[in-house]
Amino acid sequence: MSALDDVRRAFTAAHGHEPDGIFSAPGRVNLIGEHTDHNEGHVLPFAIDRRTWVAVARRTDGTVTVCSSDPGTQPVSTTVGALDEATGWAAYPLGTVWALGEAGVAPSGWDLVVHGEVPLGAGLSSSAALESAVALAVAECSGADLDRFALAAAGRRAENDVVGAPVGIMDQAASLLCREGSALLLDCRSMATEDVALGLEDADLGILVIDSRVRHDLADGGYADRRAACVAAAAALGVPALRDADLAAVEGLGDDVLRRRARHVVTEQARVHEVVGLLRAGRPAEVGPVLSASQASLRDDFAVSVPEVDALVTAAEDAGALGARIVGGGFGGSVLALVRRASLDDVAVACRAVPGDPGPTVREVAPAPGARRDL
Known part of the structure; x- marks a missing residue:
């Protein structure tokens, strides 16, 4: 069974209906340019073939739920008005939903089911993969007109303001913008990008x-x-x-x-x-x-x-x-x-x-x- 099947079945089991969509985003490896991103410099990451999937469905009651296939995590339920108070693992996805609201995405309730295959804590940006998958899922299912840099910025804001980690934008940008076979030359001041074939x-x-x-x-x-x-x-x-x-x-x-x-x-x-x-x-x-x-x-x-x-x-x-x-x-x-x-x-x-x-x-x-x- 594929990861796509796993997250789809997990969503159906949790909520009794099919999701509105399933989205995924990769972890990343930074080929070169470590700690240059938060100094407004250049970085050269590439996305890797390990991904995080998010199954999503919209709700109309202002409730946001998130659960993970990881048995070490507990499901979390909150309201649209309390998203920025999230703690623990749920701060990453719920903080991203909050940041999207701050960026102009209309407030709405959501059910999110997460399945990740990016190793945690291994320097491969499992957090950015989760934030990026959630950002793309919620933005697209909301019909929001946000480009991928705006989605990356929402993931970064979630990590800065809700999680409390003062990271730069490289990880989210790589997860959202990289192309197969190439690294992404990213100017972290101007946000100019160029694909560089590896x-x-x-x-x-x-x-x-x-x-x-x-x-x-x-x-x-x-x-x-x-x-x-x-x-x-x-x-x-x-x-x-x-x-x-x-x-x-x-x-x-x-x-x-x-x-x-x-x-x-x-x-x-x-x-x-x-x-x-x-x-x-x-x-x-x-x-x-x-x-x-x-x-x-x-x-x-x-x-x-x-x-x-x-x-x-x-x-x-x-x-x-x-x-x-x-x-x-x-x-x-x-x-x-x-x-x-x-x-x-x-x-x-x-x-x-x-x-x-x-x-x-x-x-x-x-x-x-x-x-x-x-x-």
Whole structure:
């Protein structure tokens, strides 16, 4: 049985009738450009072939319900007027419905049933997949005239204002806008986008995502501390955001922590453009060393890697990966490794052998299409 069948049957069992529609949105991996999004810089994510589905039906009584196929979650029922008071896992979908209302979507009741296959807490943006699927579902079933950037903004606002995680817009934009086979070059200031072909198949390359199974929560303090440091560094440099800073000025900062945080952002911004140039030139294998440089910067300057992740990066590269780095907000989560297809099994075996409790899991991911209506 497919995930589409699963969520359709779950909705019918819960509500006694067919949904008005079923929508899905993917998780994402950011190829390069980590922590540049909240500094108004450039990022290069791609959607992955792991998705979250939402079955939806409109109600007329102002009640909004949400339940999940995950047995660890409890169904939640609330009213349109109390959506922004949601807590726990339900804050993501209910916060998105609230944010859509703030964006002009007419208030209405909804029944939502969720089925997710994006691993939680693994740096693959399971939250953005959920928000994006809900945003597309509610907007389309409301007949709202919102473009996909507006839907992405609603997901981001849900996470910022209801969940309490100060994330940028990259994850939601990737989930809603990416195209199969391509990464999305996103300017997080102007919101200009460009599809950049990855060329993995032609170059006989694959991408592994190695989940350390060290979990994180972006609503905790580490991510917020890094973001605050970036804001402080930009203020010290007299620029609107760190995308406007130059490396020489950054090196002149007197505060060691601010200097290292800003240095990561400025050099990572440059790495995004280096990778885009390599991909446009049809040289994707040469992206590997740039990924490794990003890992060193995230570990040493931005200080968001952890020993378990560092061990996986080393294992992957020692087994033949062309490059590897932590992805996502940090403090755990997953490693992305660029690997020649002939070495995929060797890298996977080496990473699974890295000690952990529980041990790491390894998945090959492919660049997939963004959010869509499935039924």
